[in-house]
Amino acid sequence: MTKMKCVISYDGTNFSGLQIQPRNRTIQGEMEKALAKIHKGEHIRVYASGRTDKGVHAKAQTLHFESDYTLSPADWKRALNTVLPPDIYVNDAAQVPDSFHARFDVIEKEYRYYIFNELEPDVFKQHYVYHYPYTLDVAKMQESGQYFEGLHDFTTFSSAKADIKGSKIRHLYEVSCHHDGSRIEFILRGNGFLYNMARIIVGTLLDVGRGKRQPSEIEELFGKKERQSAGDTVPPQGLYLWNVKYEER
Amino acid sequence: MTKMKCVISYDGTNFSGLQIQPRNRTIQGEMEKALAKIHKGEHIRVYASGRTDKGVHAKAQTLHFESDYTLSPADWKRALNTVLPPDIYVNDAAQVPDSFHARFDVIEKEYRYYIFNELEPDVFKQHYVYHYPYTLDVAKMQESGQYFEGLHDFTTFSSAKADIKGSKIRHLYEVSCHHDGSRIEFILRGNGFLYNMARIIVGTLLDVGRGKRQPSEIEELFGKKERQSAGDTVPPQGLYLWNVKYEER
Numbered sequence: 001m002t003k004m005k006c007v008i009s010y011d012g013t014n015f016s017g018l019q020i021q022p023r024n025r026t027i028q029g030e031m032e033k034a035l036a037k038i039h040k041g042e043h044i045r046v047y048a049s050g051r052t053d054k055g056v057h058a059k060a061q062t063l064h065f066e067s068d069y070t071l072s073p074a075d076w077k078r079a080l081n082t083v084l085p086p087d088i089y090v091n092d093a094a095q096v097p098d099s100f101h102a103r104f105d106v107i108e109k110e111y112r113y114y115i116f117n118e119l120e121p122d123v124f125k126q127h128y129v130y131h132y133p134y135t136l137d138v139a140k141m142q143e144s145g146q147y148f149e150g151l152h153d154f155t156t157f158s159s160a161k162a163d164i165k166g167s168k169i170r171h172l173y174e175v176s177c178h179h180d181g182s183r184i185e186f187i188l189r190g191n192g193f194l195y196n197m198a199r200i201i202v203g204t205l206l207d208v209g210r211g212k213r214q215p216s217e218i219e220e221l222f223g224k225k226e227r228q229s230a231g232d233t234v235p236p237q238g239l240y241l242w243n244v245k246y247e248e249r
Numbered sequence: 250m251t252k253m254k255c256v257i258s259y260d261g262t263n264f265s266g267l268q269i270q271p272r273n274r275t276i277q278g279e280m281e282k283a284l285a286k287i288h289k290g291e292h293i294r295v296y297a298s299g300r301t302d303k304g305v306h307a308k309a310q311t312l313h314f315e316s317d318y319t320l321s322p323a324d325w326k327r328a329l330n331t332v333l334p335p336d337i338y339v340n341d342a343a344q345v346p347d348s349f350h351a352r353f354d355v356i357e358k359e360y361r362y363y364i365f366n367e368l369e370p371d372v373f374k375q376h377y378v379y380h381y382p383y384t385l386d387v388a389k390m391q392e393s394g395q396y397f398e399g400l401h402d403f404t405t406f407s408s409a410k411a412d413i414k415g416s417k418i419r420h421l422y423e424v425s426c427h428h429d430g431s432r433i434e435f436i437l438r439g440n441g442f443l444y445n446m447a448r449i450i451v452g453t454l455l456d457v458g459r460g461k462r463q464p465s466e467i468e469e470l471f472g473k474k475e476r477q478s479a480g481d482t483v484p485p486q487g488l489y490l491w492n493v494k495y496e497e498r
Binding site: 120128 | 258259260306335336337338340369370371372373375377
């Protein structure tokens with residue numbers, strides 16, 4: 001058996017998220033369908049670095065699978081892209097050791113979130129950014145980002161639907177905010193993210209940007225450990241799983 | 250009755266074109282549905298500057314309609330945008346004289362066509378540009394554009410499905426080609442365009458860009474008056490109705 005790692009991008013607009021579902025179109029479902037086509041109907045399970053929700057995009061999601069076939073990485077890439085639908089693309093394929101696991105071996109994930117900060121919407125951006133027509137103080141949002149960096153219990157900043165048993169402690173390496181004309185970009189990097197965590201952090205930063213909260217108030221929120229103390233979960237279409245890092249072997 | 254002119258933008262991805270059809274989603278259909286909602290079910294017919302095909306976008310399509318209502322232009326804009334789906338947006342509304350007609354009064358139309366000239370596709374651009382992975386000589390395409398400018402019989406450069414009786418003579422003011430990194434932009438301006446004409450001109454310019462034809466050969470093509478002498482009709486997702494001009498009154 002050969003273990004292959006693939007870095008893929010997808011436009012999340014027409015997917016019900018990553019994880020396979022019996023009746024809905026998902027990234028995992030389409031990837032496994034593509035692999036079955038290549039393997040004459042045999043089911044090949046794919047393991048991704050983690051789930052993404054309905055409507056969330058990926059520039060570099062990572063997954064692995066095992067196969068009896070011995071194709072070169074370039075041939076795997078070509079074969080998969082030939083059978084995959086146009087909203088998923090394999091950027092890169094590589095053979096990895098048997099011990100590699102796309103989910104358990106992640107050392108860093110990067111998410112980016114994009115806001116289109118104009119009064120009027122743009123029909124061409126509706127699925128790719130969050131249209132937010134209110135005045136935002138980007139400097140204050142940038143200042144607030146630092147309160148999220150470091151090791152914290154992120155219970156306040158994760159969905160109540162998150163896994164109840166697991167640890168809520170995560171280490172964020174960067175939470176920054178930049179603007180380029182009417183585009184506002186949030187960069188979030190860390191060793192892991194709880195369910196909805198990236199979208200709730202951005203929602204809380206938007207409260208600061210609009211003057212509903214002060215940057216210094218962020219620190220207190222960690223102690224509350226209640227989802228409702230944080231800002232809204234911003235919509236999925238602005239979110240991109242931007243990069244997934246693994247230990248160099 | 251008040252006559253209103255509206256400038257609208259739409260993402261053509263999920264429309265079967267502009268013109269109303271009984272079972273498919275169209276721009277005209279959605280506009281008339283929105284107007285019926287505002288007019289308590291009354292059918293209000295909209296007249297556009299011209300049709301656009303399935304998958305073709307618009308930055309500034311123009312249309313008119315008549316109504317018994319007396320709303321300010323700002324209120325018309327707000328009312329329509331409240332009821333329209335997110336892939337159509339009214340950029341501007343204005344009252345016009347009874348004699349105005351969105352189709353018959355056009356003095357100039359501008360189309361733009363966008364090509365994504367990279368080896369690998371980009372999942373986020375699939376509905377908005379034509380992915381063309383071959384090397385193109387932009388200077389030669391730019392040079393060829395001038396042969397289309399001026400007054401010509403465009404029979405060779407229009408679909409065989411075009412209106413058989415009407416004149417095929419049109420006056421093009423500009424056919425130019427520019428590149429900005431991997432994005433190639435074609436600008437076509439004229440007093441009118443036959444069915445598929447913009448897309449066939451771009452297809453013919455791409456033949457020149459790939460070295461399949463020489464710029465000087467374009468002139469002979471006009472004399473052939475046969476659709477099959479010209480290049481392919483490029484796909485709809487790269488095409489944008491960019492602007493429609495009317496006489497200042």
